Amino acid sequence: DAGVIQSPRHEVTEMGQEVTLRCKPISGHNSLFWYRQTMMRGLELLIYFNNNVPIDDSGMPEDRFSAKMPNASFSTLKIQPSEPRDSAVYFCASTRTTGNSNQPQHFGDGTRLSIL
Amino acid sequence: AQKVTQAQTEISVVEKEDVTLDCVYETRDTTYYLFWYKQPPSGELVFLIRRNSFDEQNEISGRYSWNFQKSTSSFNFTITASQVVDSAVYFCALSEAHDTDKLIFGTGTRLQVFP
Numbered sequence: 001d002a003g004v005i006q007s008p009r010h011e012v013t014e015m016g017q018e019v020t021l022r023c024k025p026i027s028g029h030n031s032l033f034w035y036r037q038t039m040m041r042g043l044e045l046l047i048y049f050n051n052n053v054p055i056d057d058s059g060m061p062e063d064r065f066s067a068k069m070p071n072a073s074f075s076t077l078k079i080q081p082s083e084p085r086d087s088a089v090y091f092c093a094s095t096r097t098t099g100n101s102n103q104p105q106h107f108g109d110g111t112r113l114s115i116l
Numbered sequence: 117a118q119k120v121t122q123a124q125t126e127i128s129v130v131e132k133e134d135v136t137l138d139c140v141y142e143t144r145d146t147t148y149y150l151f152w153y154k155q156p157p158s159g160e161l162v163f164l165i166r167r168n169s170f171d172e173q174n175e176i177s178g179r180y181s182w183n184f185q186k187s188t189s190s191f192n193f194t195i196t197a198s199q200v201v202d203s204a205v206y207f208c209a210l211s212e213a214h215d216t217d218k219l220i221f222g223t224g225t226r227l228q229v230f231p
Contacts, residue, residue: 031217043207043221050217091161097217104151105219107161 002026004108006092012114018080021111024073025094033105034067034077035091043091049075050097082115089113119143120210122222129198130230137193137225139208145169147213150184150191155224156204167191198229 005024013019025032033048047057049069057067064083069075079086089112093105119142129135141150152164165175167184175182179196195202208222 033217033219042223045218048217055217089159093161095217104163104166106163107153109158109160112159 004092004094004106006090006108006111008111009109010112010114012116013082014116015083016081017115018078019082019086019113019115021077021090021092021113023075023077023092023108025075025092026106027073029094029096029106030072031095031097031105032069032075033093033095034075035093035107037089037091037110038087046077084115087113087115120208120220120222122206122208122225124225125223126226126228128228128230131199132197133229134194134196135198135227135229137195137206137208137227139191139193139222141189141191141208141210143189143210143212145212145214149211149213149216151209151211151219152182152191152193153207153209153221154204155207161207164193195227198227200229200231203227203229 004026007022031050034046035043036046037043044059046059047067048055052069052072065079067077089110091107091110093107095103095105121140124138127135148169150167154162154164165182172184172186181194183192205224205226207224209219211219
């Protein structure tokens with residue numbers, strides 16, 4: 001079975017540009033998560049969706065960041081305008097959430113973003 | 117408040133040595149879940165194990181074993197006869213029953229295994 005698929009794997013762009021990161025969760029998973037990993041702050045949860053609905057976006061750093069999940073098989077994380085401090089690895093993860101059962105999250109390979 | 121502490125920032129061992137990675141957690145929930153993930157140099161995050169708070173049995177999977185002790189709020193990970201391919205950053209994580217979707221990660225332990 002295919003895992004979580006993220007694109008692009010690497011992105012280098014100049015500050016001020018719009019950046020769009022994409023994620024396809026594992027088929028059948030109904031929860032999707034966006035994380036950011038930096039040396040300084042480690043792994044941070046930015047936002048997560050359940051059944052395509054944003055549940056908690058308290059980790060989104062500022063209004064320049066937005067995320068959407070138009071359907072069960074696709075999500076985007078957008079940064080507009082981008083800044084050098086947004087440089088990080090962005091991970092998408094998915095899991096199947098059912099009641100109180102807690103299944104592990106499965107991660108994509110990440111997008112390494114560099115803002116010059 | 118919930119928290120995961122991995123006090124060991126970096127560990128270096130020589131191949132075939134055993135190594136234990138420590139994880140201490142804090143939570144007020146009586147039902148919670150603990151996880152270990154591996155992040156090799158290639159960067160992906162790989163799920164290793166999940167444990168729920170009612171199951172204190174230790175688990176062994178090949179050279180990997182996990183020791184869950186509620187009395188000390190610890191969930192330690194031991195690699196027996198380490199190999200160079202075990203070199204990675206290992207993350208311990210916690211989720212609580214009242215908000216099972218959220219994973220709280222520790223800061224990770226970088227393990228370097230030298231030949």
